[in-house]
Amino acid sequence: MTSIHPILVIGIGNDYRRDDAVGLYVARKIREKDLDGVKVIDGISDGTSLIDAWEHAARVYFIDGTISGSLAGKIFRFDGLNETIPHELFPPFSTHAINVADAVRLAETLGQFPPSLIIFGIEGKNFEAGYGLAEAVQSAAEEVIGRIIREIEELGRNGH
Amino acid sequence: MKSKSIKVDYLARVEGEGRLLVKIKNNKVSDVKFNIIEPPRFFEAFLRGRRFTEAPDITARICGICPVAYQMSSLHAMESICGKKVTGPLRDLRRLLYCGEYIESHALHIYLLHAPDFLGYEDAIQMAKDHPELVKKALRLKKIGNDLMILLGGREIHPINVKVGGFYKVPTKKQLEEHIEPLKWALEFALETVKVTATLPFPDLERDYEFVSLHHPEEYPLCEGKLVSNKGVDITIDDFLKCFEEEHVEHSTSLHARVKARGDYLVGPMARYNNNFDRLPAVARKAAKEAGLEKSCSNPFKSIIVRAVETAFACHEALRLIKKYEMPDKPYVEVKPRQGTGHGCTEAPRGILYHRYKIDSNGVIQDARIIPPTSQNQKSIEADLLRFVEKNIELPHDKLTWQCEQVVRNYDPCISCSCHFLKLKIERE
Numbered sequence: 274m275t276s277i278h279p280i281l282v283i284g285i286g287n288d289y290r291r292d293d294a295v296g297l298y299v300a301r302k303i304r305e306k307d308l309d310g311v312k313v314i315d316g317i318s319d320g321t322s323l324i325d326a327w328e329h330a331a332r333v334y335f336i337d338g339t340i341s342g343s344l345a346g347k348i349f350r351f352d353g354l355n356e357t358i359p360h361e362l363f364p365p366f367s368t369h370a371i372n373v374a375d376a377v378r379l380a381e382t383l384g385q386f387p388p389s390l391i392i393f394g395i396e397g398k399n400f401e402a403g404y405g406l407a408e409a410v411q412s413a414a415e416e417v418i419g420r421i422i423r424e425i426e427e428l429g430r431n432g433h
Numbered sequence: 434m435k436s437k438s439i440k441v442d443y444l445a446r447v448e449g450e451g452r453l454l455v456k457i458k459n460n461k462v463s464d465v466k467f468n469i470i471e472p473p474r475f476f477e478a479f480l481r482g483r484r485f486t487e488a489p490d491i492t493a494r495i496c497g498i499c500p501v502a503y504q505m506s507s508l509h510a511m512e513s514i515c516g517k518k519v520t521g522p523l524r525d526l527r528r529l530l531y532c533g534e535y536i537e538s539h540a541l542h543i544y545l546l547h548a549p550d551f552l553g554y555e556d557a558i559q560m561a562k563d564h565p566e567l568v569k570k571a572l573r574l575k576k577i578g579n580d581l582m583i584l585l586g587g588r589e590i591h592p593i594n595v596k597v598g599g600f601y602k603v604p605t606k607k608q609l610e611e612h613i614e615p616l617k618w619a620l621e622f623a624l625e626t627v628k629v630t631a632t633l634p635f636p637d638l639e640r641d642y643e644f645v646s647l648h649h650p651e652e653y654p655l656c657e658g659k660l661v662s663n664k665g666v667d668i669t670i671d672d673f674l675k676c677f678e679e680e681h682v683e684h685s686t687s688l689h690a691r692v693k694a695r696g697d698y699l700v701g702p703m704a705r706y707n708n709n710f711d712r713l714p715a716v717a718r719k720a721a722k723e724a725g726l727e728k729s730c731s732n733p734f735k736s737i738i739v740r741a742v743e744t745a746f747a748c749h750e751a752l753r754l755i756k757k758y759e760m761p762d763k764p765y766v767e768v769k770p771r772q773g774t775g776h777g778c779t780e781a782p783r784g785i786l787y788h789r790y791k792i793d794s795n796g797v798i799q800d801a802r803i804i805p806p807t808s809q810n811q812k813s814i815e816a817d818l819l820r821f822v823e824k825n826i827e828l829p830h831d832k833l834t835w836q837c838e839q840v841v842r843n844y845d846p847c848i849s850c851s852c853h854f855l856k857l858k859i860e861r862e
Contacts, residue, residue: 287494288494289494316588316589316590316591317589317590319497319498319541321541321545321572321575322576322579322589324572325572325576325579375556375557375558378558379557379558379561379568382558382561382562382565383561383565383568383569383572384565385569402475
């Protein structure tokens with residue numbers, strides 16, 4: 274694991290808006306694993322900060338809650354460099370004045386993409402004020418944590 | 434009977450969610466409603482029963498863009514109840530942290546949220562295609578503000594390093610000096626921004642505003658001063674609720690504030706600038722003058738230039754504070770709770786943010802009142818829209834809708850703070 278290039282895991286959301294906290298939850302759980310070469314950021318002030326954050330990273334995992342009308346707990350995974358991120362998935366009125374999809378488009382326009390960007394979205398159910406994830410969202414978060422860790426370990430084994 | 438409706442159901446590039454309704458009947462504006470639709474946040478209720486020391490961290494959560502403002506207003510209120518005043522380097526560090534928030538917030542609003550309006554771009558991404566270097570510089574400027582917030586606040590979002598009485602940890606002089614070169618660049622770019630924004634096309638709109646801001650005898654106000662206006666307000670912040678009142682209006686989940694004696698008023702960069710021009714550093718005054726701004730400015734569209742001037746001020750002030758900094762022996766002063774009621778009012782980037790708390794002798798919060806800047810500007814936003822639509826009623830539907838959105842964005846409204854959000858609808862009948 275020591276030979277891998279720096280990996281950045283970014284989770285965003287609001288701890289006090291129930292399922293909006295799912296990105297933060299995933300990021301913090303991955304931080305607890307203390308993986309070599311992995312930096313974790315839980316929370317940014319707005320989308321443009323993403324561009325700053327991933328400036329020196331070789332691979333970025335980004336996790337946020339989504340509102341698409343799908344069943345709670347549905348997991349979305351996008352290759353940020355090769356797939357178009359549906360703008361409507363990420364709430365434009367979140368705490369992020371420039372939202373994720375816009376930040377990715379802005380980074381692309383400015384040529385400031387990391388070499389690899391993987392975006393996980395987890396469909397939320399309840400974004401009201403309060404604490405705690407819905408059961409389906411919590412289960413999805415655990416699955417995403419496992420998938421990201423497996424991908425990172427795979428990268429390590431392959432000497433990336 | 435001629436009828437027309439203009440509708441914008443989601444107003445982009447403002448923080449939070451809101452809706453705007455403009456009704457036009459027989460070519461005259463019959464109604465304007467600035468309609469905030471995000472559920473109220475009940476922060477004032479959350480605070481009851483919590484320790485007085487928790488208020489800065491809890492209220493910082495109200496906004497991701499201006500958490501420092503919430504922290505500063507709550508700190509000042511609590512310290513005033515407990516009879517403590519933070520002075521010297523600790524006071525300077527608070528002011529420096531606020532400079533970081535101004536640089537970050539203004540850079541975001543000027544280049545990524547507001548400039549696209551003037552230049553006819555749908556958003557900053559479209560603008561970045563034609564002006565990539567300018568947008569890259571804007572992001573660099575914003576990052577320099579962020580970096581100050583990270584150093585002093587402990588992290589970028591919702592700072593955790595400030596406490597009643599000071600900070601948990603203060604930086605060394607060397608740590609601060611690492612920010613000097615970036616801030617020098619930021620000051621130069623802020624001055625360039627004043628020039629760039631001055632060349633934008635400004636729609637014609639002037640109103641006889643009541644500008645309300647803090648005013649300090651020696652400095653451009655951030656954390657301290659009296660509350661003043663160009664129409665006679667001259668009070669200490671303790672008298673805030675004697676002079677201003679909030680009213681509930683059916684179309685909004687955010688209360689509308691008014692001067693009791695007169696009605697709507699304006700807070701934010703334009704108010705600070707008009708009331709405190711002489712307190713700006715010479716470099717910012719010179720830049721404003723060269724940009725064609727007088728000591729007084731009443732065209733709300735020109736608030737983008739004022740924000741650029743204030744960004745130059747914040748960079749200049751940050752450099753000044755860093756150069757004079759000597760690390761204090763202790764990062765905070767002890768503050769023991771005592772029963773009482775206290776007030777805090779500081780200048781968030783969007784305008785004055787008022788807090789009032791009542792605590793008991795054990796330091797438990799009994800009551801809290803928070804009046805954010807966007808609540809205070811709501812009536813003024815509606816009045817601007819009324820005037821603007823009246824003057825431009827013959828504009829094509831799309832252009833009028835576009836410019837109405839721009840009128841709202843002049844205020845950089847932080848709707849998630851005020852309740853707290855925007856959708857625009859113009860109906861003609």
